[in-house]
Every structure is written in structure tokens, then in C-alpha cells.
Amino acid sequence: MPSISGNGAVTRSTLRQQIADALRDEVLAGRLQPGKEFTVKEIAEQYGVSATPVREALVDLSAQGLLEADQHRGFRVHEYSVQDYRSIVEARSLVTDGMFQALDQGHQGYVQDPDDRRVVAALVGVRRRGEEARRAADAGDLTVLIGYDLRFWRELGALFCNPYLSDFLHRLRVQSWVCAVQHLRRLTDLRGHLWSGHTELVDALSRRDTSAAREIVAAYNADSLALIERLAGRR
Incomplete structure (x- = not known):
């Protein structure tokens, strides 16, 4: 300190x-x-x-x-239940879908001018966080993954120029990790269990391909929820 x-x-x-x-x-x-x-x-x-x-x-x-x-x-x-996790994932989905809708509709911010040099530079930074998150996920390093994952989503959310939405998503992601950690830490080897699609998501959004982005996030949420439910059932 x-x-x-x-x-x-x-x-x-x-x-x-x-x-x-x-x-x-x-x-x-x-x-x-x-x-x-x-x-x-x-x-x-x-x-x-x-x-x-x-x-x-x-x-x-x-x-x-x-x-x-x-x-x-x-x-x-706080002790989160599996039902809490399910609700948090649902809330996360609603927030990210709102981002993708903004991209579809060309709302003010990054979605209005994705070729702006500042936006391009910011996307490079977000993608770099995604690459680090992927490496951590592939290695099964949960602590490193959480750090980069939170930074990835925080910086990605900031590109949409809505600080309230970005802050809310960050809070939900912290809560979802707090809920998931108590189950994930019980696995001795996390390789192959952790989501690593960060860069694919950035690439889809860079192309303004919100359909692909939605599919990536939906698959991520479904897999994460299934994993936590399975681990919780082992208790």
C-alpha cells in the first residue's frame, strides 16, 4: 500500500x-x-x-x-448460486446485444466511424488484451485470464462511448467471475475448459459482422453456463 x-x-x-x-x-x-x-x-x-x-x-x-x-x-x-450465475449471464447477454444493436444502427461513437484512426488504435489494444486472454485460457491460468478478460471487456465496452453501459457490463463480468471462481478452482487442470474467443469477437466487430459476434457470445455463454452447472453438480 x-x-x-x-x-x-x-x-x-x-x-x-x-x-x-x-x-x-x-x-x-x-x-x-x-x-x-x-x-x-x-x-x-x-x-x-x-x-x-x-x-x-x-x-x-x-x-x-x-x-x-x-x-x-x-x-x-457474497455467496452466489448457480441460479445467480444463470441470471448474470442473461444480463450480460442483454448488455452486449445492446452494443451490437448500436453497431447495427450506427449510433454515436465508435459505431459511427469504425475507420477513425483512434478507433483503429483502440481496437488494436483490445485485440492485444484478447490475445493475452487466449494464451492464459489455453494455459489454464485462471488468475491471468480473469485480469485480461476484465480489461478486454472494459476496453471493448468503452469503444461504444456509453460509460453507463460499459460500467454495468464490467460489474456484471466481475460478479460472474466471482460466482464462477468457486467452482473453477476445484479443477486441477483448466486447460480446454476456459473460453478463448476474444480475438474472434474483436475481428467480427471490426468487420461490423454483428451476426457472427452474437453467435460467438451466445456460444460462449452457453458453454460457460453448462460448465458451471456441471461443476456445481459434482459438489
């Missing part, structure tokens, strides 16, 4: 975000298991900071659906 210096408000805001990011990464890595309870005091001592930015970070994570607040016992990692 950074030392506390400079403007107090800025420092506290930075600490708040860094603590939230660190705890989110702990959940995504499976080190903070669903149902795990902890207090503001415990987290503050762990990171060597005051209680205020910790409390704010935990409230932020609660608002994002990663934690549950208990007035008398502190916080606990």
Missing part, C-alpha cells in the same frame, strides 16, 4: 480504491472464499491503514455485489 502523503482527500480516495481492488482480487483468486467473514478492523490491520478508507472500500464492494454487510458482525463474501 502507498504511504500517506500529499492531499489528504486524494490519498484517502486512492487508498479506498486500492483496498477495494486488492480485496476484489483476493475474492477472484479464491483466497477469500464465499461466506468468509471479516471486520473493518481486521482489514485495516492487514493493510496497515486507518479504518475510514477500509470501511469505504468495503461499502463499495458491497454495492457491487461482492460483499454483504452485517451491522453486528462486519462483512462477508
Whole structure:
């Protein structure tokens, strides 16, 4: 964690975000298991900071659906069910379909001028994230995959120039990973189980081929849901 210096408000805001990011990464890595309870005091001592930015970070994570607040016992990692995962995947599908509709209809933003040099450069960056995600998926490296996958979708969503839509999709993807991790971590070898179609999706959107993009996302969602349902059934 950074030392506390400079403007107090800025420092506290930075600490708040860094603590939230660190705890989110702990959940995504499976080190903070669903149902795990902890207090503001415990987290503050762990990171060597005051209680205020910790409390704010935990409230932020609660608002994002990663934690549950208990007035008398502190916080606990939210436990998602398979039905929750199914609902999240459905919500993700509605958001991405809205993006593809915007591309079809030529709404303001990237979809209006896909040949703009800034857009082309941004797509190159998104595709690079996709390539890294594919390599991680092929290697069965879940931690690396999650990091690149979240960046991939965040940057892809930003191309549509609707920050509300992009933020909502990012939140859904974080929640879906939190839900999936508890099952995926039980597999000793994840190679061949993880989606790696990021670059194919970018290529389809670069061609403005939304039919292909929809097929890619639909297949991804169906396969992911089937995998989680199968793993959950083994418990």
C-alpha cells in the first residue's frame, strides 16, 4: 500500500480504491472464499491503514455485489448460486446485444466511424488484451485470464462511448467471475475448459459482422453456463 502523503482527500480516495481492488482480487483468486467473514478492523490491520478508507472500500464492494454487510458482525463474501450465475449471464447477454444493436444502427461513437484512426488504435489494444486472454485460457491460468478478460471487456465496452453501459457490463463480468471462481478452482487442470474467443469477437466487430459476434457470445455463454452447472453438480 502507498504511504500517506500529499492531499489528504486524494490519498484517502486512492487508498479506498486500492483496498477495494486488492480485496476484489483476493475474492477472484479464491483466497477469500464465499461466506468468509471479516471486520473493518481486521482489514485495516492487514493493510496497515486507518479504518475510514477500509470501511469505504468495503461499502463499495458491497454495492457491487461482492460483499454483504452485517451491522453486528462486519462483512462477508457474497455467496452466489448457480441460479445467480444463470441470471448474470442473461444480463450480460442483454448488455452486449445492446452494443451490437448500436453497431447495427450506427449510433454515436465508435459505431459511427469504425475507420477513425483512434478507433483503429483502440481496437488494436483490445485485440492485444484478447490475445493475452487466449494464451492464459489455453494455459489454464485462471488468475491471468480473469485480469485480461476484465480489461478486454472494459476496453471493448468503452469503444461504444456509453460509460453507463460499459460500467454495468464490467460489474456484471466481475460478479460472474466471482460466482464462477468457486467452482473453477476445484479443477486441477483448466486447460480446454476456459473460453478463448476474444480475438474472434474483436475481428467480427471490426468487420461490423454483428451476426457472427452474437453467435460467438451466445456460444460462449452457453458453454460457460453448462460448465458451471456441471461443476456445481459434482459438489
